[in-house]
Amino acid sequence: MSIRCPLRRRHVVGAVTLLVPPLLHGCAQYQPRPIDRAETESAFLARLPDPAAATELFAATAPLDGAGPSAFDLADGLSPREAEVIALLLNPRLRTERAKLGVTLANATYAGLWDDPVLGTDIIRYFNSSENLWQWSAALNLTLPISGRLEAELERAGVEHAAELLRVAADEWKVRLDVRDAWVRYSATQARIELLDALLVSVDEIVGNAERLEAAGELSRVETSLFRIEQSARRAERMRAETESRTAQLALRTLLGLPPSAAVTFTPSLEAPIEPALAAASARRVRDNPEIAVAQAAYEVAEKSLALEVRRQYPDVTIGPGGGDDQGDPNVLLGVSLPIPLWNRNQRGVAEATARREVAQRDVESAIQTAIGELSVAEAALVGVRAEREHLETNLVPLADAEIADAKKLAALGEMNVVVLVDAVVRQLDAHLTLLDAREREARAAFAVLRLVGPESPTSPVPESTP
Secondary structure: EEEEEEOOOOHHHHHHHHHHHHHHHHHOOOOOOOOOHHHHHHHHHHHOOOOHHHHHHHHHHOOOOOOOHHHHHHHHOOHHHHHHHHHHHHHHHHHHHHHHHHHHHHHHHHOOOOOOEEEEEEEOOOOOOOOOOEEEEEEEEEEEEEHHHHHHHHHHHHHHHHHHHHHHHHHHHHHHHHHHHHHHHHHHHHHHHHHHHHHHHHHHHHHHHHHHHHHHOOHHHHHHHHHHHHHHHHHHHHHHHHHHHHHHHHHHHHHHHHOOOOOOEEEOOOOOOHHHHHHHHHOOOOOHHHHHHHHHHHHHHHHHHHHHHHHHHOOOOOOOOOOEOOEEEEEEEEEEEOOOOOOOOOHHHHHHHHHHHHHHHHHHHHHHHHHHHHHHHHHHHHHHHHHHHHHHHHHHHHHHHHHHHHHHHHOOOOOOOHHHHHHHHHHHHHHHHHHHHHHHHHHHHHHHHHHHHHHOOOOOOOOOOOO
């Protein structure tokens, strides 16, 4: 059906010519941004945390154990809590994951927009007529989203971004616990160095006494060599501990996102929230487990995806108002189109979304079951190593210290038994090293429990504001 009106071809062409350039001007323009790798490397090698950002985040971040300084200050050495803040700001993996939030945020911001109108033109040339050889028409096609598809797209985009926020927050929690675990390993190497230094002082003293007794003819060279062998072996062990300490510090710097030469000093600490970890495990179990929260958010995305695919079964109406020239007679046109859901009906999309929701449900169930099992294992390990540490502190270490003290008294009185004294020295060191190993494992076990229990309150990702 056409409605005739005094419309002229030149009017339509002129209107289109004037309308298109302004519309195209509103489109985004591409701007290349090449990466200068040399500049990136230089910036990284000079990197230090921004004091203002670190201070603000330090105040906003709840401590894991309630210990440490009350304010962020690198001048007095880096504490574990301050290291967590630096890692949250500069850890390279976290920075990448936070950058990915821009993708889901952009999707959530612009989801649900109407499709752009489509301008169409038809031109017909007649060959069997001597007059009015041309016919043309133009229409602006608009899609009316009556199916509810756009609302479903908007809802899905929103839950996708919320899920991504939860995933990044879970990654930040992991990094905080990774920092604590690495800190304990580094601190244990420092404590091992101190133990070996103290032992070497005793061994050096014993070797000096043994050499004097050997010179006096009261000890044989073979007996004295036993002390020298022990002295040399422990020096080698001390060198190995020094190497482990240096590599542990470099690993910490990498985890924190700092260059190897960063001017920071680590303050060793083997302290860990043992009792709070056990209490949290008993009280909260896996209620706040980050992996479960991420799986639950993924299930919500699957739900909204299924709702969207169902809405896509229903058609949207397309209308196309326009006008033209039919052999010299101007007219106005109105086209209407409506897809008929007869054969396709988006059956594939609905079936796939239904299957993905089923998989997401299994992921949630698996995350809950896995977290419960892993937390039970971690809790049992913490209880066991705590009992072991207490036994070593109250039994083995005091006995070993008493044995070496008695052996030294006898040696001072001139009653040096080489075998007994060497054995006492070795036993004392081994006892303290065993206790140190138990303290390290106890601290790491506590942080393993906290990793599974999760933060006490929901967290949101740290804003990406540092270079």
